[in-house]
Amino acid sequence: MIFLQREEFDAVVVGSGVSGGWAAKELTEKGLRTLVLERGGEVEHQKGYVTEHVPPWDMPHRNRRITPLQYPDQAVQIRGNTVDAGNRHFYQNDKLHPYKESAPFTWVQGAQVGGRSLLWGRQVYRWSDLDFEANLKDGHGVDWPIRYADIAPWYSYVEQRIGVSGERLGLPQLPDGEFQPPMEMNAGEKFVKRGVERRFPGRNVTIGRTAVLTQQVGDRAPCHYCGECSRGCSTGSYFSSQSSTLPAARKTGKLTLRPNSLTHSLIYDEQRKRVTGVRYVDVESAEVREVFARVVFLCASTLGSTRVLLNSRTASHPDGLGGNSDALGHNLMDHHFRIGARGDIPGLLDRYYQGRRPNGIYIPRFRNLGGPESDRLGFSRGYGYQGSASRGGWSRGAARPEIGTELKQLLQDPGPWGFNMGQWGECLPRSENRVVLSQEMDRWGIPQLDIQCTWGPNEFAMRKDAMAQAAEMLEAAGCTNVTTFDEHKEGEYGAEPGLCIHEMGTARMGRDPKTSVLNGNNQLWDSPNVFVTDGACMTSSSCVNPSITYMALTARAADHAVKEIGRRNL
Amino acid sequence: MHLPKVRPRKFPPIQSRSAMNDLITRREAIARVAYLLGGALSATTVAGVLAGCDRRAPEAAAKASALTADQKEMVAVLADHILPETDTPGARTAGVPDFIDLMMAEYYPPEERARFTAGLARVDQRAQRAFGVPLLRAKPEQQLQLVQALNRQAFNDPAAQLTSPAEEPILRETETETGRSDAEGTQAASAAVMLDRDWDPEDVGGQSFFRTLKELVLVGYYTSEVGATQELxxxxxxxxxxxxxxGQGAQAWA
Known part of the structure; x- marks a missing residue:
């Protein structure tokens, strides 16, 4: 291929989701001419939210759960329970972006400008030193090269800009942040909170900390509680690349955003021992193009970024950049969930709520905090719970024996209160949970990923405890008809890895180039002008939702990159 | 015909029929909310919410059909007995038959569709055995009797007098022949007994045809504009x- 003109930028960012958007914002605001490559198509803020506020009677099949029968091109995406007719256009086409599973692994992906920032659960929790020191203390994985003090100011920086509502608790294992006023719990949740906190000192039931505004931030309005965040939010009330980071980057005049551009590999100069640019495919013309830059930020999602590294095979790095360590592609993690308990809340029939709060309650980790029980539980690390209380709706009528006027009358009132809580558990880094390049290509000639990932004994032991504790807490709180659930099925789909959409690891940070891919500033050991700041960089998984940590690490890495450029180190 | 009264609603429903009216009333509804909150909604919120009101799902226009005209009419008759007209419209007026037809055409796999139409066929056979005519030619009170019997069997009501299908064969033509020979005055009562004693394993319990139908009727009704804005x-x-x-006079959210 002949290039008439060599295209150059100060920085190239691969991906425009949670991490890529932050990289674009920080780099452009610091004066770098930045190109963002996004494999998916454009989704414009507001105009692109084509199903926003469309009532159920105008939705296909009244917005019933979608199935592969209607949408065979999204058969993998549909395995999760987050896809519906209102948001499925923000999930990828599985036929265009296939992968191999050596064991059940559901890879849920966005393929559009904004990536999964349009779809995320918006739960925001800081990590603590309990997390950053975990690997060192119990010997699983390698030690994180950073501690809470390194990232804390960046959490604050990010929280102030994205807007996080939540309650301050003063817990060492779940540090407080820069919070807007919390959303309020409903009567059922207050009932469970009272019961649990009375019977279990040291356990807290708090409102979810969420990147949904309760106060204005710039031109972003507080939430209007329509309850359908994943269709997109014209008021910008939740954090997405569209509402927050991309407009900030655009304002600088330094941003070039290029959709439909699928990154193939990094361009490596063997003489300079340095990455000089990015090779990408225009997905519409299938033309391969090259672009050059001083720094590259890989923010293509955990497995997307690792796929680019694996596919960047050079003479000196035959297994890809980072591949001379024993860590590239290894130690894939996800949170394990879909296990917990539910129960009925007696009474409170004179209490109700109005609006659709896009948030639930959170029970922070209370296991293995370093106390005397730590040795007796039979597992390392810990878990938290997410949940909510609600009153039954009209759909309960399907299980009622009434018909006719009697049925209509019954369903005019809300049903009894119920409470549902599910565990989100930490997953240990294990080398055998890994991805490799398969022999099969996608339609643009990029090798597909082959994913091999299963839960281990620690995860199963933790789940058992979490399920029992959930039931115990609900019973102690005074709930009735308490039942437990566990959707994991060995070797089948149900609660398989990937489904939680918190995939992490495969290009971890560390202190040693032999056992890690990135250093403490997210720089590729093999080429320090390459930064990987999405979930791929994670050295362990904690039990809390990870996105805010990617944002903080990205802002911190961008700051480091620009300082290093100033020092003429990059 | 006397319609049973449902309790009055505290909140007047948003009256709207056409798509255009719908857009206008929802705009008005939001403006009203903003007003009631004394301007607590910021200008950006209102603008953003209003922007959303002009949207419609791109695929909502397609209308496929899987049921024959008679099958669809049977669905309408059964649906209107499950959720009848009261001071608010019933299932038929709310468009439930169209919804179920569309779901059969586009949503359910062929085997589910076959199970559903087989269930409708059994309803007709039972009407034939009990009343000597198919469902659509039975009198409204006969149709209601049949729906009640189907509902009792689907919910394992003790009144349905169900016994294990393995032990006792299903009562068929011989019994209904007797029913038809009854005198006019006792026919209805004996038909009810007959209906309870005439059953098929496919019509009993959680997996029964009637439970599927009931669920579809509920979804079709309460996600319709009528169900979501007038009934709820x-x-x-x-x-x-x-x-x-x-409290009293309040209503659940749709």
Whole structure:
């Protein structure tokens, strides 16, 4: 291929989701001419939210759960329970972006400008030193090269800009942040909170900390509680690349955003021992193009970024950049969930709520905090719970024996209160949970990923405890008809890895180039002008939702990159 | 015909029929919310919410069909007995038959569709055995009797007098022949007994045809504009009120 003109930028960012958007914002605001490559198509803020506020009677099949029968091109995406007719256009086409599973692994992906920032659960929790020191203390994985003090100011920086509502608790294992006023719990949740906190000192039931505004931030309005965040939010009330980071980057005049551009590999100069640019495919013309830059930020999602590294095979790095360590592609993690308990809340029939709060309650980790029980539980690390209380709706009528006027009358009132809580558990880094390049290509000639990932004994032991504790807490709180659930099925789909959409690891940070891919500033050991700041960089998984940590690490890495450029180190 | 009264609603429903009216009333509804909150909604919120009101799902226009005209009419008759007209419209007026037809055409796999139409066929056979005519030619009170019997069997009501299908063969033509020879005055009562004693394993319990139908009728009704705005209330956008009193005359959110 002949290039008439060599295209150059100060920085190239691969991906425009949670991490890529932050990289674009920080780099452009610091004066770098930045190109963002996004494999998916454009989704414009507001105009692109084509199903926003469309009532159920105008939705296909009244917005019933979608199935592969209607949408065979999204058969993998549909395995999760987050896809519906209102948001499925923000999930990828599985036929265009296939992968191999050596064991059940559901890879849920966005393929559009904004990536999964349009779809995320918006739960925001800081990590603590309990997390950053975990690997060192119990010997699983390698030690994180950073501690809470390194990232804390960046959490604050990010929280102030994205807007996080939540309650301050003063817990060492779940540090407080820069919070807007919390959303309020409903009567059922207050009932469970009272019961649990009375019977279990040291356990807290708090409102979810969420990147949904309760106060204005710039031109972003507080939430209007329509309850359908994943269709997109014209008021910008939740954090997405569209509402927050991309407009900030655009304002600088330094941003070039290029959709439909699928990154193939990094361009490596063997003489300079340095990455000089990015090779990408225009997905519409299938033309391969090259672009050059001083720094590259890989923010293509955990497995997307690792796929680019694996596919960047050079003479000196035959297994890809980072591949001379024993860590590239290894130690894939996800949170394990879909296990917990539910129960009925007696009474409170004179209490109700109005609006659709896009948030639930959170029970922070209370296991293995370093106390005397730590040795007796039979597992390392810990878990938290997410949940909510609600009153039954009209759909309960399907299980009622009434018909006719009697049925209509019954369903005019809300049903009894119920409470549902599910565990989100930490997953240990294990080398055998890994991805490799398969022999099969996608339609643009990029090798597909082959994913091999299963839960281990620690995860199963933790789940058992979490399920029992959930039931115990609900019973102690005074709930009735308490039942437990566990959707994991060995070797089948149900609660398989990937489904939680918190995939992490495969290009971890560390202190040693032999056992890690990135250093403490997210720089590729093999080429320090390459930064990987999405979930791929994670050295362990904690039990809390990870996105805010990617944002903080990205802002911190961008700051480091620009300082290093100033020092003429990059 | 006398229609049973349902209790009056505290909140007037949003009256709208056509798509255009719908857009206007929802705009008005939001403006009203903004007004009621004394301007607590910012200009950006209102603008953003209003922007959303012009949207419609791109695929909602397609209308496929899987049921014959008679099958669809049977669905309408059964649906209207499950959710009849009261002071609000019933299932037929709310468009439930169209919805079920569309779901059969586009949503369910062929085997589910076959199970559903087989269930409808059994309803006709039972009407034939009990009343000597197919469902659509039976009198409304006969249709209701049949729906009640199907409902009892689907919910394992003791009144349905179900016994294990393995032990006792299903009562068929011989019994119904007797029923038809009854005198006019006792026919209805004996038909009810007959209906309860005439059953098929496919019509019993959680997996029964009638449970499937009932669920579809509920979904079709309560996600329709009629069901969501007249029978129930749409949960309004604007604010989160976490813990409010609920009392007489109030209604559940759709």
């Amino acid at each position: 209330r749409m949960n309004p956008m604007g604010t989160w009120r976490a813990d409010i009193p609920y």
